[in-house]
Amino acid sequence: MKLHAIALVAMLSIGISYADNNSTLTAEMHGSKGNAMPQIDGLIGKIEKVGYSTVAANKDIQVHYYNKFKEKTLESISFFGMINKEALRPLLLNNPDFGAYAPYNFFAYKKLDAADDNNTWYGHLAPEAMLDIIGEKDAGSRKAFTEMVGSFDGLMLKEMKPTLSHKYEHAKPWPTQGLTKLVKKFEKPEDLETFVEDFVVDHDGRFSKHNFIIAGFIDFKFEYGDMELEFDKYDAYWVSLLCHFEFSNSIFNRGVPEAGMFAPCSVYFYIPKGKNELHVGYASVNNWIRGLNFEDAKRVEYMKAIDAEVVETFKEMGFEVETLGKD
Numbered sequence: 001m002k003l004h005a006i007a008l009v010a011m012l013s014i015g016i017s018y019a020d021n022n023s024t025l026t027a028e029m030h031g032s033k034g035n036a037m038p039q040i041d042g043l044i045g046k047i048e049k050v051g052y053s054t055v056a057a058n059k060d061i062q063v064h065y066y067n068k069f070k071e072k073t074l075e076s077i078s079f080f081g082m083i084n085k086e087a088l089r090p091l092l093l094n095n096p097d098f099g100a101y102a103p104y105n106f107f108a109y110k111k112l113d114a115a116d117d118n119n120t121w122y123g124h125l126a127p128e129a130m131l132d133i134i135g136e137k138d139a140g141s142r143k144a145f146t147e148m149v150g151s152f153d154g155l156m157l158k159e160m161k162p163t164l165s166h167k168y169e170h171a172k173p174w175p176t177q178g179l180t181k182l183v184k185k186f187e188k189p190e191d192l193e194t195f196v197e198d199f200v201v202d203h204d205g206r207f208s209k210h211n212f213i214i215a216g217f218i219d220f221k222f223e224y225g226d227m228e229l230e231f232d233k234y235d236a237y238w239v240s241l242l243c244h245f246e247f248s249n250s251i252f253n254r255g256v257p258e259a260g261m262f263a264p265c266s267v268y269f270y271i272p273k274g275k276n277e278l279h280v281g282y283a284s285v286n287n288w289i290r291g292l293n294f295e296d297a298k299r300v301e302y303m304k305a306i307d308a309e310v311v312e313t314f315k316e317m318g319f320e321v322e323t324l325g326k327d
Helices: 007-013 037-044 062-068 083-092 096-101 127-136 140-158 192-209 222-225 244-252 255-263 286-291 299-318
Strands: 023-033 052-057 072-083 104-111 118-125 164-169 181-185 212-219 234-244 265-272 277-283 320-324
Touching: 023 140, 023 255, 023 265, 037 072, 037 104, 037 118, 037 140, 052 212, 052 234, 062 072, 062 222, 062 244, 072 212, 072 255, 083 096, 083 140, 083 222, 096 127, 096 234, 096 265, 096 277, 104 140, 104 255, 118 164, 118 255, 127 140, 127 255, 181 299, 192 212, 192 234, 212 222, 222 234, 234 244, 244 255, 244 299, 255 277, 286 299, 299 320
Parallel strands: none
Antiparallel strands: 023 118, 023 164, 052 072, 072 104, 104 118, 181 277, 181 320, 212 234, 234 265, 265 277
């Protein structure tokens, strides 16, 4: 990994610039010497200043990896589902596919006993990467989303004062279809709220049988109703954070911890107003493969097999594929 120092004054004066990286930038990770996890916790404690909150804070996941798989190559790895509810609302109303990054993942990790890399690394997918993956073309929405992410980045730079930076770029274009989308038609229920609650229980139970866990959950319809903000385009809209421990351990704990920028997967569900259709979507694993230039054939085959298992589970629940994420 080639590291290069970045001047703090320059960072604070120009912020994080994505415009000059064309479409090849996957992410820019920032680094601090030693174990900076306490500072990461301090940063998360201040995100309300810029309108953010966390859907979930999944911290010290290396402990669970060790307990389950007896593997430990990371001193620490943590994931934070970042969300700015007010800024997201018009984006979700314009395009439900923003749910694939509502929340988006900010994560941090430090390798264990790595003499050549005694640093804590932290960051997230580049805004334009997320926008390109969901296929957003509208210039206004792209600008608003980038500014929303940028407000968090400004706080992160101010609080963390990183001394290192590393850019990840993808050699091939993003997949032609970055999202997998499915739909299920249903008969109008007597009580929609009960229908949704029963579905969520069934969904979580089925995925747990396939060794997935739900790493976070947010009901946007409820949240905006509680905030007295209009969200009438949807009769229901929620997001579950899906994680597969064996899958993630096989990548993060085996040489590619930076792939944590793609996890956990935000799976979004919505029912358009007045329609008896439940839609689901998420960013396919092909984005991981392209975004970080995975080449090992066996690893790629395994990653695609887990992704296919998600699709098959939704089919078992009565969904039909609308768009299959693919290269």
